Amino acid sequence: FGSIVKEPPLHIIHIAVEMAPIAKVGGLGDVVTSLSRAIQDLNHNVDIILPKYDCMNLSNVKDFQYHKNYFWGGTEIKVWHGKVEGLSVYFLEPQNGFFSVGCVYGRANDAERFGFFCHAALEFLLQNGFNPDIIHCHDWSSAPVAWLFKEQYTHYGLSKARAVFTIHNLEFGAALIARAMAFADKATTVSPTYSREVAGNHAIAPYLYKFHGIINGVDPDIWDPYNDNFIPVPYTSENVVEGKRASKEALQQRLGLKTADLPLVGVITRLTHQKGIHLIKHAIWRTLERGGQVVLLGSAPDPRIQNDFVQLANQLHSSHYCDRARLCLSYDEPLSHLIYAGADFILVPSIFEPCGLTQLTAMRYGSIPIVRKTGGLYDTVFDVDHDRDRAQAQGLEPNGFSFDGADAGGVDYALNRAISAWYDGREWFNTLCKTVMEQDWSWNRPALDYLELYHAARKLE
């Protein structure tokens, strides 16, 4: 990477519909913030353009102020500016009410709302004389940026820029993604294994020459057990045992669970088919049968699934397992921190997983991941019994438990080994917690990969 370090600073503009922590639905929101911070830390200039949602928590925006207005698409658009996690963010507020609907996603006209936003964002750049090197868009929701830019705005005056498109999840909006793939100068997805898994997809296959898998990182300042307001005792790998014990007790107390030294399995997830709902349910019962505790934090966009889990929660919370199982069926960022810190294991049994951030965040907090071998989970979790060589090829020690089959037998295979290891070898287990905490799953390496990609994009005709 010696060569790219010497290049002059780039100006990168992200056009995105999620951004942690102010408008986060899933990993996309985390990545927009943490990738941008990593690139900015390498002395490049980054701006983010985001819709101004009415449901946004503005208390996390510093120096929030009115910037200007402009007219486009038959409406007035007010522009606000502020700093989020040290990043410069422009908020677009069209007066047609598109983003005053109480949610990020979930309206019948989402494609129209976000299509409008993409166009308005490019218009904003043009009208204000921005001349970025890279315009980076994400998933189906800002995919239109790629073709609007190439078909129109590159001719209007944003000619220096190159368009980079990142697929965080190919499940949604395949048609939009295919079109963005065609127009983007470079395209990425969020892990090497997922990039191979989707290589045969009709939206991807024609464009493999410009398509790259770059693993996501976790932001080490946003997720830092040594500096985290939501956990009781700060810790590093040096005092991981004490730190995690205090967090486990706090978690048990907060949720009304028995405060005892039991193996605690945490699950933090959107409850959708992708995340392996039947495997999650099975693992809850199996953990309880084995004398462990389970904490699930999750919410389901589909009301039928939400209902199903409400019933499971009622069943568990009124059973003899009531002091060992807690299902929290909401979105709760502070609680997620306490679970990452207080759990022994974080289970991620996804059917498919482009990258997955929960297993990475788990490791940052010294929790051991138990994952299904798919996508980014395969790239980041190395089974203690089976993947020593594969780990060493990356210069790493094994760091978790994994399984293949998307059935009860599969999840049992990993979960049983994990829980047995906890009961039978606490010293070994504690060393494993220390090991995973010391692994570097930050953006240090992936940010350089993105920079290399940005530079390669700039060199294209």
Ligand code: ADP
């Ligand atoms: P996806 O983007 O598919 O949802 P990722 O693993 O990439 O999956 O990212 C999920 C992110 O959302 C993680 O930061 C995780 O901690 C967070 N998260 C998921 N569900 C919840 C919840 N119910 N409450 C708080 N945070 C959650």
